[in-house]
Amino acid sequence: MPELNKDAQAVRKIAVFADVHGNYTALRAVLADAHRHHASDFWFLGDVLLPGPGSHEILEVLGQLGITSWPRGNWEDLLVGGHQKILDVTDPQRLYFTRQAMYQDQFLDAATYAKLAQLPLTVTHEVGGLTFRLSHNLPFKNYGQELIPTESQANFDQLLEPGVDVALYGHTHRQLVRYGSGGQLIVNPGTVGMAFANPGKVQHDLRAMYALLTVSDARISSVDLRKVEYDKNAELALAKRRGLPYYDLYQDQLLAGVGYTHNRPVLAAYAAAHGYLQEVDAYVNK
Template structure:
């Protein structure tokens, strides 16, 4: 008996990419799904993203660094120490204004790391490292020793992580398997011709009694102009940056100068401060 599992991550609020992934997963006849973090922001999707997520109903969920940013920003706990922090905070405010406290609490309750057994294999899932959902230690070009850290807890046979937005299959020093499903909403590659593949990326994993029977790295097309139009319709902050992402696949999250120019143009820092004051007044 083969169990077919959709492994997905890094949706980043991209409604049309997530809808395309869901439709494709249904066509592929999946039995289950696993989510490896980063559901919301900077895209326009909040309620619709939750609806798709609940329809998939993943049996395994781990929390990503952007999930933390949503929670901290929505709760008014984002220090505005640099332009990118204003960016995260204002986007989290947008999420909070389009969802309920219960869903923010749901994000906050997700674990950083999960271990489970399917068939004869044990799988360890984390957004990045088992105890750290941020950083560049597991960027695809990093040395194998960095990836060995995925196996230091519970000794899984297969480690699955996300975060770097690259679909990936590689091996640890002892040849245990490392997988990354890539990003549904923001696939990334530093090589320009490969970056042109901006389809929704995810992984279908077939597991049978002997182990991994098949790996299918799926790339699903969707309407990026329709996604940008939706962002404009919903009044998403930083629409200029989202337009750039929809056009090229590149992101400007840490382009401090460009983000700062948008913060100043639209007064995003003051909007977030007002939001925090409103939260304080409600207590």
């Protein structure tokens, strides 16, 4: 009998996760689950901080994990833009991001912002003879609605340049497995920390999400779209303790899955009631 080639037989269990959005409690629950399932690799797909209270401790955990990928999310761009004070704060949404950057400034140093600003839009990994392409949304555009699950095949094929076998993306906060026109695999692990109340009984689930990919002997043995319970009250207590701006909206986000990022009337009213425009004016003009 020929000797087994150990490398060819090696099993890799890859935990793919995205869109932590400052939710440290959800991240710890996901990582505990991944460790329990013997994950050997950790691939992140962007959107690390905001609107949750988590900050430097999340970056420290990612550093300790030895994350081998981090394509830049659109919220990395917005956080850096807020910190650089280049967003138009007459727009309630841009005021929201700038006020959140102001909150993050108490925890993050200049080197961290510089690192976030320089993250690439795509990362490529070769495992078991397969080429994986990772991006936050599209490989050339880390924002937009092109890749929500009900969008057209042509949009999804934009993830797949020649030579790519598996495309991994985040951003929509919805788990998905589908195929490219050439038979390539496309996976979205959903969101760790910012689940939305999606329509339908099946999709309405506010737990922390990620995907566990098993690669063995040059094949994908399984794609496990996992959902993990976490302590939302502990997360909200952390937000309260730290004086998180827009706290009530964060609470609604966690408990009811309501997203406010694009709800300018609510963001404007909340900012007015809490004096954020004055605070941000002082910050921007400092």
